[in-house]
Amino acid sequence: MFDFTQIKTYWSTLQSRLTNPAGSSGIRRFFAWILLGALMVFSIFFVLFLLLLSWLLIPIMLWRGRRAMAQHRAGTSAKPDGTNGHIIEGELITRDTHNSQ
Structure with a gap:
């Protein structure tokens, strides 16, 4: 089955390597x-910059x-063709409901 002493030795050597790596000086x-x-300081300033930028852009977008x-309510549009975006193309199909057979 399993040799738990071997696993214990493996984990203890791995732990000792991670806690005190060789050659790590002060x-x-x-x-x-x-x-x-x-x-961390750079990231804080970057987040603050993005926050201030959003505060400046929100009123402009509104x-x-x-x-x-x-302009839409007044009926004028910025479209150069003068259509105001109200073109609906399609085929009209009527149902004759008053004729009885």
Whole structure:
């Protein structure tokens, strides 16, 4: 079956390698912390920039939507062909319900 002593030895050696890797000095850990901290600060500023950009763009988009709605209600459109987007093409089929056989 299973040799649990072999599995226990494997996991203990793996744990010792992960907790204290060979050749990791204090200066490497220091630079790793500095790099990760700088990455975190950069990401915070990036998220704040996107938030401010959205706050600036939302009123502009609302204004454009209101202007388009007002033009639509007034019957003027920005389309150059003058159709105002009200063209419906199709075939009219009527049902003769008043004729009785």
